Amino acid sequence: MSFLLFQISFAGYFLAMSAYLVFFISQRKPVRRIARMIFFAAAILHTLNILARYLEAGHTPITSQHEAVSFFAWSVAWCYLSFRWRYTVKNFGTFVSVFVFLLMLLSSLASRQIMPLVPALQSWWLPVHASISLVADGFLALACIGSIMYLLQEREIKNKRFGLFYSRLPSLDSLDKLNQHCLSVGFPLLTLGIITGSLWAKQAWGSYWHWDPKETWSLITWFLYAAVVHQRFTVGWRGRRVAVLTIIAFVAVLFTLWGVTFLLKGVHTYAT
Amino acid sequence: MPRDTIVLLGVNHKTTPLAVREKLALTGGYEEPLAALGRLDAIREYYLLSTCNRVEVLFTCRDVREARKQVLDLLFAGSASREEMKNYIYQYEDQEAINHLFLVASSLDSMIVGEAQILGQLKDAFRHASCQKTSGLILNKLLHKSFSVAKRVRTETRIGANAVSISYAAVELARKIFGNLDDKRVLLVGAGEMAELAAEHLVGQGVSEVVVANRTLERAVKLARRFDGRPVALDELVEQLKSVDIIISSTGASDLILRKKDVQSVMRERRNQPLFFIDIAVPRDLDPEINELDNIYLYDIDDLKHVVEMNKSERDKEAVKARRIVEEETLKFSQWLENIELTPTIIELRSMADDICKKELAKTLGKLDHLSAREKKSIEKMAAAITSRMLHYPLQYLKSDNPCGDRRDKVNTVRTLFRLDNGNRDRGRR
Structure with missing residues (x-):
């Protein structure tokens, strides 16, 4: 049941991405409306998929690679939708839908087997810590996507060579504001995610901090984002420099999510 | 019992030099010439359009030659000889006339292809004709159709999308950098037609303040009054950079008036708010290296010209699409005409x-x-x-x-x- 829902929403994201790409090239408004509707429908089905899996597994489905990445995609999709509800950024949806699709693709490649939960992980902290962290990652992903769009647009304006992006991407100012909004939501959530994680660690293993690779890397990530946010609000850093830093910091996020799991072992390795 | 022929007679900027067009233009409004046309017995429905680039009369009649003679004698007799007129006037009938009207309405026949003004002028001319009841079944339908064709061309092609004049290109760029221009300030350094035009467009986009700097303060005061702005002396320039966002420079100075390090020095105080420099002066006023700084964009006259050229070629491509739409609609309308026939x-x-x-x-x-x-x-x-x-x-x-x-x-x-x-x-x- 949950797998069927997963597949349908996966297909939905694929269709939404294709429609968004068609809109991006052709700039025909009716196509965008269709793309939005498909994306929204896919996100709802995805939510149902996660609920169904929760019922099947009997615990919050953020414990295996497949579940975590799928949840990450879900949080990016809903962060984007919650965002769109407040204000629009031209063609942002195109980039977001591509990213969500790639995450779903990764998730579908991982093993879907439901793993029995290790006793250490059986706690109410699991949904709290994992979902807060992944929603934080969702907003940070949006910040990164916005920064990529900023760099694309900035390059065309600076070099005075207008290609594919100049007319299709929004103004530099709105992309920079997007970055600021996403960071000012994502960074506090990231902080909260780390705090809840350390409280859980105290409960499960007896001490707040283990210097487990995952913990170390999330701390590094946190420092990177802290630097961006700090520079932005005190010195008024903006534009290119912030965009580049945001992208670097997000690479650290991705490494924390996967690199650590595969390269360095620790208590966070989900499915082994 | 065939129906009347639709005839369009006119002169425009392509066929007729300005000197002749000036004489032909209907300066006294539409009422009088429309009333005069009403006294002709050869034409039935008619309407007139007069803009600075064209004078056109569209009518339906039975005997085309007779009608043409009467109309030309009435409208243009005072301004040019018949021989002279023959060289300038174009005449279209039926399908060609419909096609031409649609091209005009969708701004494909304009001097600047894609400009939006013509549709308003056309609507205005039609309002006069329909007020005086000079247009009937055929022309009413035809003109209403031309408005909807123009709208279709606007929505389905990007013909009016890109700026094709230097001052508009500057405004468009400013919008791509700042998004909303409402709370932005413009600094005008020196004066000149193009710089003033660009400033005017920016004011039209809602910029909050115009600051004018000039070598002679007197001129600055005068210009500032025009934009309801504030005059400053030329040596306050660097100081002003702290508070303005868009700088349009067009002084006659032979040397650079702003250098990279001048601009760099204010960025910290500006908290890196972006600056957009537009250098219209020849020789240039602003150090080209300014563009290398972060959050600062410098466009000189050649860059802007390049943007305009690019937009024009883009527009030409769109015009091909637009013509296809016009063609299609012309056929549809001809079919309607034949049906009433x-x-x-x-x-x-x-x-x-x-x-x-x-x-x-x-x-x-x-x-x-x-x-x-x-x-x-x-x-x-x-x-x-x-x-x-x-x-x-x-x-x-x-x-x-x-x-x-x-x-x-x-x-x-x-x-x-x-x-x-x-x-x-x-x-x-x-």
């Missing part, structure tokens, strides 16, 4: 058949007086059925959308076959 023939054919039917029924029923009322009724029904069956294929032939056959030929054939013009074959063709 058919209507009288269909009515005549039906009434002729009804007449015959009635006459023959009267004859026959007169002889058969022993029939009951019910039996008479069924004979009448049968006669009506036979006539309508007989007419079925001729009518279908008339109405069919066969692209190979010309409607006029079809009408002619049917009229000849059924002798609708009392046997006079030639009358059907005119």
Whole structure:
């Protein structure tokens, strides 16, 4: 049941991405409306998929690679939708839908087997810590996507060579504001995610901090984002420099999510 | 009984030099010439359009040559000789006239292709014509159609999307950098036509303040008054950079007036708010290296010209699409016209058949007086059925959308076959 829902929403994201790409090239408004509707429908089905899996597994489905990445995609999709509800950024949806699709693709490649939960992980902290962290990652992903769009647009304006992006991407100012909004939501959530994680660690293993690779890397990530946010609000850093830093910091996020799991072992390795 | 011909006569910026156009333009408004046209007996429906780039009159008439003579004598007699006019005036009929009107409405015939003004002018001209009731069934439909064609061209192509003048290109860039220009300030350094035009456009986009710096303060004060702005001296320039966002420079100075390090020094105080420099001066006022700084964008006159050229070629591409739409709509409209051309023939054919039917029924029923009322009724029904069956294929032939056959030929054939013009074959063709 949950797998069927997963597949349908996966297909939905694929269709939404294709429609968004068609809109991006052709700039025909009716196509965008269709793309939005498909994306929204896919996100709802995805939510149902996660609920169904929760019922099947009997615990919050953020414990295996497949579940975590799928949840990450879900949080990016809903962060984007919650965002769109407040204000629009031209063609942002195109980039977001591509990213969500790639995450779903990764998730579908991982093993879907439901793993029995290790006793250490059986706690109410699991949904709290994992979902807060992944929603934080969702907003940070949006910040990164916005920064990529900023760099694309900035390059065309600076070099005075207008290609594919100049007319299709929004103004530099709105992309920079997007970055600021996403960071000012994502960074506090990231902080909260780390705090809840350390409280859980105290409960499960007896001490707040283990210097487990995952913990170390999330701390590094946190420092990177802290630097961006700090520079932005005190010195008024903006534009290119912030965009580049945001992208670097997000690479650290991705490494924390996967690199650590595969390269360095620790208590966070989900499915082994 | 063919319908009237639609004729369009006119001069525009392509065919006629400004000196002649000036004389032809209707400076006194539409009322008078429209009333004068109303006194001509050769034309039926008519409407007039006069803008700085064109004067056009569109009318329907029976005798094209006579109508042309009358109209030209009336409108242009005072301003140019007939011989002279012959060289400048273009004349389109029917489908060509429709096509031309649609091209004008969708701004494909304009001096600056894609400009939006012409549609408003066209609507205004039509308002006058319809107020004075000089346009009828055909022209009303035709002009309304031209508005919707123009709208279709706007929405389906990107013909009006890109700026094709330097000052507009500057505004467009500013919008790409700042998004909303509402709370932005403009600094105008030096004066010049293009710089003032750009400033005007920016004010039109809602910038909050214009600051004017000039070598002579007197000139600065004067310009500042025009934009409701604030004059400053030229040596305050660097100081001003802290508070303005867009700088348009066009001084006659032979040397650079701002260097990279000047601009760099204010960025910290600006908290890295972006700056957009537009250098319209030749030789340049601003150090090209300024563009290398973060959050600062510098465009000089050549860069802007390049943007305009690019937009123009983009526009030309879109114009091809637009022309295709116009073509398509012209065909649709011609079809409508032909259909109204058919209507009288269909009515005549039906009434002729009804007449015959009635006459023959009267004859026959007169002889058969022993029939009951019910039996008479069924004979009448049968006669009506036979006539309508007989007419079925001729009518279908008339109405069919066969692209190979010309409607006029079809009408002619049917009229000849059924002798609708009392046997006079030639009358059907005119």
